[in-house]
Amino acid sequence: MLLSLAAADALGAATEFKTPQAIAARYGESVTQYQSGSVFGFAPGEATDDTQMVVATLLGYARRDGLTGVVHALSEWLAAGPPDVGGLTGAALRVASLDGGARAWQASGFEGAGNGGLMRIAAVWIAGFRGTALACEAAAVTALTHPDPRCVYASVFLTAFLEALAGGQPYVGAASEALAVTDDFDARTVLLDAGIFGVKTQGAHAAFRDRERGARAEIRARVRSGLGGGLTSQSGFVLDTLEAALKHAGAGTWQACVEPAVLLGDDSDTVACVVGAVAGARGLAVPAHLLTPLRLGHSWPGWQRDWACTEHFPALVGAAQPA
Ligand SMILES: [Mg+2]
Numbered sequence: 001m002l003l004s005l006a007a008a009d010a011l012g013a014a015t016e017f018k019t020p021q022a023i024a025a026r027y028g029e030s031v032t033q034y035q036s037g038s039v040f041g042f043a044p045g046e047a048t049d050d051t052q053m054v055v056a057t058l059l060g061y062a063r064r065d066g067l068t069g070v071v072h073a074l075s076e077w078l079a080a081g082p083p084d085v086g087g088l089t090g091a092a093l094r095v096a097s098l099d100g101g102a103r104a105w106q107a108s109g110f111e112g113a114g115n116g117g118l119m120r121i122a123a124v125w126i127a128g129f130r131g132t133a134l135a136c137e138a139a140a141v142t143a144l145t146h147p148d149p150r151c152v153y154a155s156v157f158l159t160a161f162l163e164a165l166a167g168g169q170p171y172v173g174a175a176s177e178a179l180a181v182t183d184d185f186d187a188r189t190v191l192l193d194a195g196i197f198g199v200k201t202q203g204a205h206a207a208f209r210d211r212e213r214g215a216r217a218e219i220r221a222r223v224r225s226g227l228g229g230g231l232t233s234q235s236g237f238v239l240d241t242l243e244a245a246l247k248h249a250g251a252g253t254w255q256a257c258v259e260p261a262v263l264l265g266d267d268s269d270t271v272a273c274v275v276g277a278v279a280g281a282r283g284l285a286v287p288a289h290l291l292t293p294l295r296l297g298h299s300w301p302g303w304q305r306d307w308a309c310t311e312h313f314p315a316l317v318g319a320a321q322p323a
Helices: 002-013 020-027 049-061 066-079 087-095 100-107 122-126 131-143 149-166 171-184 187-193 199-227 238-248 254-263 268-281 309-320
Strands: none
Touching (some): 002 254, 002 309, 020 254, 049 122, 049 309, 066 087, 066 131, 087 100, 100 199, 122 131, 122 149, 122 268, 131 149, 131 187, 149 171, 149 187, 149 238, 149 268, 171 199, 187 199, 199 238, 238 254, 238 268, 254 268
16 A cells, blocks of 8 residues: 555656646557656656655554654654655644644644645555554544645545455445445544643634534545546545545556546645555555655654665554554
8 A cells, every 4th residue: 555655656747737628648648657856856767745644654653652742753754854845744744743733723724624634644544554453543634734624524534434344345445435434423522632722722722613514414425426437636635645545446456546637627636646545455556667666755853765665664654563
């Protein structure tokens, strides 16, 4: 799953922020190889902030200090000056505490509902969380930067979806099962218990409580739309990304899942990254020619930009998972 999401992210890196017309003009009707032209200067084969934050999260779990270890690992990634950082992500991680996301969300006037939590949340499945523990961890890790209930419950849905797919469930059945998990889950209590909502973030807590019912309904609608082939946009809004990923990631091969996300542009690397996680959970094989050159486009404590992902991912995942 980790190699799959990284390869998909790197394939989408060149087309991020471009229009479908500009992509077709520059790269043609099909993108099967890593390309140059990233607006952030990523070289062909380099994965972006999405995968970097998945890896940073895994480095955090390897510290054996729970959510605190994850926050510190993400903050170290940020402190090393990555080429691309989402707005709310940067504001949250500069606080470098469990409630940084809730404080940044409050400061934004509760505006931020980007895909910056969803894009990295496969990390908690990769780290070995399953069942109720997976849902709790998905909620908390998302809220470290994106505590809007649409972001939090989208991550609860996605991780339950990954678990059901990896367990061999068919695509639509896995989505139904994941929606049931999302509907039954009380993320607000989890965020209170985790110290993400507290005395300094009472406003965020109240906003979350007021909006969580509506958020679940919106997620249900977007999941059903995506399963039916609907796509609103590949914008950075979390529900647009979720819907687009569901539409793309049910195709028959890895390339057929990922390529539409790459060709549609806009936030193509993030949509592709989420699609890559789903394709990985389904066991679809990443084309071999995309694995050898795969790198991450940033160096920070625990990772070097010239490291081959195929070589260094196994030890990283081993260190993140429970002994
Ligand atoms: Mg990115």
